[in-house]
Amino acid sequence: MHRRGVGAGAIAKKKLAEARYKERGNVLAEDQIVQMSKQLETFKSNLEEFASKHKQEIRKNSQFRVQFQEMCATIGVDPLASGKGFWSEMLGVGDFYYELGVQIIEVCLALKHRNGGLITLDELHQRVLKGRGKYAQDVSQDDLMRAIKKLKVMGSGFGMIPVGGSYLVQSVPAELNMDHTVVLQLAEKKGFVTVSEIKDSLKWEKERACHVLDHLLKEGLAWLDSQAAEEAQYWLPALFSELTSRDVTPEEANQMTP
């Protein structure tokens, strides 16, 4: 009787067919890999030529950096993926952004005790610039945002929350869902918010508002002023930089335990 597919013979045949297929697959790939290596070498020299002429532009000109990044994104390339990448090695883009990453982390760490791990992009920008000194290359907010995107991969809780036309940068793994975000956005104008304001603007019930505010308090992102005139006010230190507490310098930040 001929049953299809069973029996040692059939199995052996199948294995052979698989092996042949694999072999063929590999041989095919090998040709292409050779071709690829050649093209790679050509591309590398193109990149070297570009670098020798324009490396300075990338370092000095933030507009140019934006263009460069966007073009890379369009073709599906992440020039910041690895310090070992061509882009990094030859154009030096990597070092610029990775160092910026270090500076961002340090600023956020230094201020965490005060703002709970939430800071406006503006304030972050100012402090990073200050820390870099007046002879360092200029850094734009676009540069900061790209560096922050990279930091996310280290699970540090880095993220950006759109608020009032700009962003709040989060640097702790506090869970902030849509409700929290919306309240932050509401608080942006004055730096604080009350339960009544939330109820009026967002049409929430008192419980929901209190739940969100409690969470922000617990995470250290909000401070409670229960002695305010009419109603308790929930202040967000991230949203104002004229706090009376003393400014923390990057040197002190280095000494602080994260």
Add this chain to the structure above:
Amino acid sequence: MDRFSWSNGLLEINETLVIQQRGVRLYDGDDKAKLDVGVALLSTHRLIWRDNWCHSMPLSQILLFEEQAAGIGKSAKIVIHLQATPANKEPGPYQHSKYSFIKLSFKEHGQIEFYRRLTEEMTRKRWENTPASQPIPIGTGSQAGRTRAVGIVGIERKIEEKRKETDKNISEAFEDLSKLMVKAKEMVELSRSIANKIKDKQFGLRSYLLSMGIADPVTRETHGSGTHYHMQLAKQLDDMLQAPLEERGGMMALTEVYCLVNRARGMELLSPEDLVNACKMFESLKLPLRLRVFDSGVMVVQLQSHSEEEMIASALDNVSDKGSLTAEEFAKLLGLSVLLSKERLLLAEKMGHLCRDDSVEGLRFYPNLF
């Protein structure tokens, strides 16, 4: 043109610059002056012209002036009729001239505004109210004019030159960038087509993808995007982190490691991805370090020797000892970061050894007596 005197290009006290326009050629009457195209400047007191050298005349010399429209192949001009030369006039580019008018030819436009401002200044006659001090003759007249223009005017010129150069550089850079990207795109498409065909990625192919910055479609969980480079990195990290880890109770947040390592390196820095990929290889390389991800998403590097049981036991001990602890208090006690001490307490809680009291005053942990 014999009304001009050599100038050192500096504005006097009380003299203010009103407008400047580049691309201006001077005419001695109807004849082109034997000078190149330069910059015409109008101040509250003088009409100044400069190129490699600089000369000026007081506005009081101007009798009247009129516009001359542009024609075919001819730039727009302002014709300026002048008073007779004063006796004490300093030497200038022309000893004498048969004409008593000059023309400013605006090869790069700007004549409308210049004319307007000249009209204004000639009406206001500000030089009469705030007499500028007499120009100090520097050396002999002709030498003063021929030295390269310094002072405000010279600085302005430098800025202008730099701006032109920068503009040129930028547009060239953008052009070259576009060409480069076209080539890069070809590379990406080629590598994508290959990457999709082969399932078993050899190290070689992977490092190629890494160099190009192309996302590797193969799942990263199993091998990470490990390449030879990352293997070496992993070993370097092992060397570098032993001491710091011991100091910090056996555990460091990945962001902390990132800062530590990159500050030490100074250049050729690691990308965040490089660091993560290297750490993922600790186990397979049998190095005494581990990358660990907490439920919260926080990633740490910890010493293999610091076992989980030990950490939990010590957390329980400390909490029992003090009755209860918050993350901040625990951090102070152990000399750890608040972030990591919180993770330890959470871990102990997860294992059922601690329980929490969550209030607006903070998160406090107690030994679990249930």
